[in-house]
Amino acid sequence: MSTRSTTLQPTAAVVVIGNEILSGRTRDANLPYLATKLGEAGIRMVEARVVPDIQVRIVEAVNALRSSNTYVFTTGGIGPTHDDITARAIAAAFGVPFGRNAEAERRLRGYYDPEMINDARLSMADMPAGAELIDNPVSIAPGFRLENVHVLPGVPKILQAMVDLLIPALAGGAPISSSALTVFAAEGELASLLAEVQLKHPQVDIGSYPFFRQGRFGTTIVARAPDAALVQSAREALEARVLATGYEWMAFDAESAFPSHS
Amino acid sequence: MSTRSTTLQPTAAVVVIGNEILSGRTRDANLPYLATKLGEAGIRMVEARVVPDIQVRIVEAVNALRSSNTYVFTTGGIGPTHDDITARAIAAAFGVPFGRNAEAERRLRGYYDPEMINDARLSMADMPAGAELIDNPVSIAPGFRLENVHVLPGVPKILQAMVDLLIPALAGGAPISSSALTVFAAEGELASLLAEVQLKHPQVDIGSYPFFRQGRFGTTIVARAPDAALVQSAREALEARVLATGYEWMAFDAESAFPSHS
Numbered sequence: 053m054s055t056r057s058t059t060l061q062p063t064a065a066v067v068v069i070g071n072e073i074l075s076g077r078t079r080d081a082n083l084p085y086l087a088t089k090l091g092e093a094g095i096r097m098v099e100a101r102v103v104p105d106i107q108v109r110i111v112e113a114v115n116a117l118r119s120s121n122t123y124v125f126t127t128g129g130i131g132p133t134h135d136d137i138t139a140r141a142i143a144a145a146f147g148v149p150f151g152r153n154a155e156a157e158r159r160l161r162g163y164y165d166p167e168m169i170n171d172a173r174l175s176m177a178d179m180p181a182g183a184e185l186i187d188n189p190v191s192i193a194p195g196f197r198l199e200n201v202h203v204l205p206g207v208p209k210i211l212q213a214m215v216d217l218l219i220p221a222l223a224g225g226a227p228i229s230s231s232a233l234t235v236f237a238a239e240g241e242l243a244s245l246l247a248e249v250q251l252k253h254p255q256v257d258i259g260s261y262p263f264f265r266q267g268r269f270g271t272t273i274v275a276r277a278p279d280a281a282l283v284q285s286a287r288e289a290l291e292a293r294v295l296a297t298g299y300e301w302m303a304f305d306a307e308s309a310f311p312s313h314s
Numbered sequence: 315m316s317t318r319s320t321t322l323q324p325t326a327a328v329v330v331i332g333n334e335i336l337s338g339r340t341r342d343a344n345l346p347y348l349a350t351k352l353g354e355a356g357i358r359m360v361e362a363r364v365v366p367d368i369q370v371r372i373v374e375a376v377n378a379l380r381s382s383n384t385y386v387f388t389t390g391g392i393g394p395t396h397d398d399i400t401a402r403a404i405a406a407a408f409g410v411p412f413g414r415n416a417e418a419e420r421r422l423r424g425y426y427d428p429e430m431i432n433d434a435r436l437s438m439a440d441m442p443a444g445a446e447l448i449d450n451p452v453s454i455a456p457g458f459r460l461e462n463v464h465v466l467p468g469v470p471k472i473l474q475a476m477v478d479l480l481i482p483a484l485a486g487g488a489p490i491s492s493s494a495l496t497v498f499a500a501e502g503e504l505a506s507l508l509a510e511v512q513l514k515h516p517q518v519d520i521g522s523y524p525f526f527r528q529g530r531f532g533t534t535i536v537a538r539a540p541d542a543a544l545v546q547s548a549r550e551a552l553e554a555r556v557l558a559t560g561y562e563w564m565a566f567d568a569e570s571a572f573p574s575h576s
Contacts, residue, residue: 071521074359075490076349077536078523083364087338097336099371102345102362105521109361132502133522134509172505207524228337240394243434247396259333259367260395261340262469274339 061225061278062122064090066100067113069128069138070206073102081208082127089215094225094278095123105129110141118145118201123222128206130195132172138203139196143180146198153179156194163192189213226278231287236270237299238262245293246273253286255279323487323540324384326352328362329375331390331400332468335364343470344389351477356487356540357385367391372403380407380463385484390468392457394434400465401458405442408460415441418456425454451475488540493549498532499561500524507555508535515548517541 066086072078080102087097098121103109110126118124129138143150156177164173176193186195186202190213195204202218204211235242239262250258256277263270275286294301328348334340342364349359360383365371372388380386391400405412418439426435438455448457448464452475457466464480466473497504501524512520518539525532537548556563 071519071538072523072536073345074349074362075492075538076346076353076359077492079346083335084338084341087336091338097338098366100336100364104360131522131524133505134512135521168502170502170506172509173502175505209526230337230339240430240432240435243395243437244432247434250396257333257397259397260393261334262393264471274334276333276337 061094061096062223063098064095064123064125065098065117065121067110067117067124067126068100068102068206069105069110069126070102071104071135074104082204082206082211085208085212086125086127086215089219091228093219093222094227095219095222096225096228096278105135105137107137107141107144110138111145114142114145114201118199122200124201126201126203127211130176130193130203130205132176132193136175139179142198142201142203145201146180148198149181151178151181153177153183153185153196156185156196159185159192159194186214186218189217228276228278229280229283230274230276231283232272232274233287233290233294233301233303234270234272235294235297235299235301236268237297238269239271241297241299242271242273242294245297246290249286249289249293252289253282256282256286258286258290323356323358324485325360326357326385326387327360327379327383329372329379329386329388330362330364330468331367331372331388332364333366333397336366344466344468344473347470347474348387348389348477351481353490355481355484356489357481357484358487358490358540367397367399369399369403369406372400373407376404376407376463380461384462386463388463388465389473392438392455392465392467394438394455398437401441404460404463404465407463408442410460411443413440413443415439415445415447415458418447418458421447421454421456448476448480451479490538490540491542491545492536492538493545494534494536495549495552495556495563495565496532496534497556497559497561497563498530499559500531501533503559503561504533504535504556507559508552511548511551511555514551515544518544518548520548520552 068080073080083100090097101113103113129136140150160177179196180198183196183198186197188194190210195214204214239260246260256275259274261272273290275283277283330342335342345362352359363375365375391398402412422439441458442460445458445460448459450456452472457476466476501522508522518537521536523534537545539545
């Protein structure tokens, strides 16, 4: 659809590790957060996988994604219990030894009172050889990076704090610009004008998202690209076509040259 | 960890198709719903992937998953607009012709007033050859099944209605039993008793999930298996060990032989 240059935008894939997501017990909150933070850094998330807490499945997903993407992030499975197997799985994926990371152990011992230290907590310092630590300002137990794979916890508040430090420090790309326009008409009525504008703006992703809320239905149109001028050009074309339909429409952003409500 | 028999439990994988999930704009609501409905039918979700609206990525994911799982479900990309490419991608994945499905067209023409019929809406009747329709009681445009791949829309309210009809009609397995116990202690304090109970109950998945809410922290322990008696046995072992710790605990379900609050 769009022919976006890959040199503008590093790519990322995410592996969400956790039986509880696959069972429906927990709704993942980390993918949306990562998507947003990566987008702000101009890093394009191209795939996500949800896998169980099973070593062979983690290894398979990480190895499938790490050679074809700039960055991989994993979430979950680095706590102190028997079902926390991610660190060992990453060592297996890379074929490197797995053992106690001295700096990680130092941080944990500095954090816990001596009577709280036990084998389970210290196991959070067991990592692949060569791991670089990723700081955890909330609860100390570090994540780690091995080559382009960044291993993070699953607890959303902890992941978010770590990601807020980590992602801005990564080599990013041109941030995505986006522009949204809401039209109170069904997708089927707008499809042909959308297709025409898309054809004329091949470097911009134009997506359409139907909605029904508060008794009204309509379609939100979103134009996205790592180039604000191209997005603006597509936006103007969309507005001109939409105005010509006579449908009611509205917009929430500053790009519109028109009044913000039909 | 657990050695659950695969004959008890058909497996499912889900492919969530949508740029808007990867961009962070939309938070997927379909995976949790599918996970729950599949679990009720005794079908175990073993993987989910989120891919963009790009044909080669959809083909890659569907083909990777359909030979190693009993069922595959895709969500998204079967609407009337130019970015709805899933049906064509499924035809490509199976190497079959793609074209107008007569019954699907009949349903759409029966639903839309003549002046509402246009090429975009009729394109929702374009499907792989050999597709069996999946009924859509909300907005008529059907999903479809090709071999073990079930193609569904992305709009949550429509998917839910379709899934409520579809999944109970699939050949399922022994429904998962689960039992949850909440202990007001950190995971690190419970890890060793959990590991011991897990070792003694290899066919039950025992997971631990830390939480911090309303100023209290703790760990929820969940025991799951497609065998209620095994889950009950693991539950009793967990309760006995937790009682012995003296930590405050509570439970919400009927399996506990003990009072529901410490």
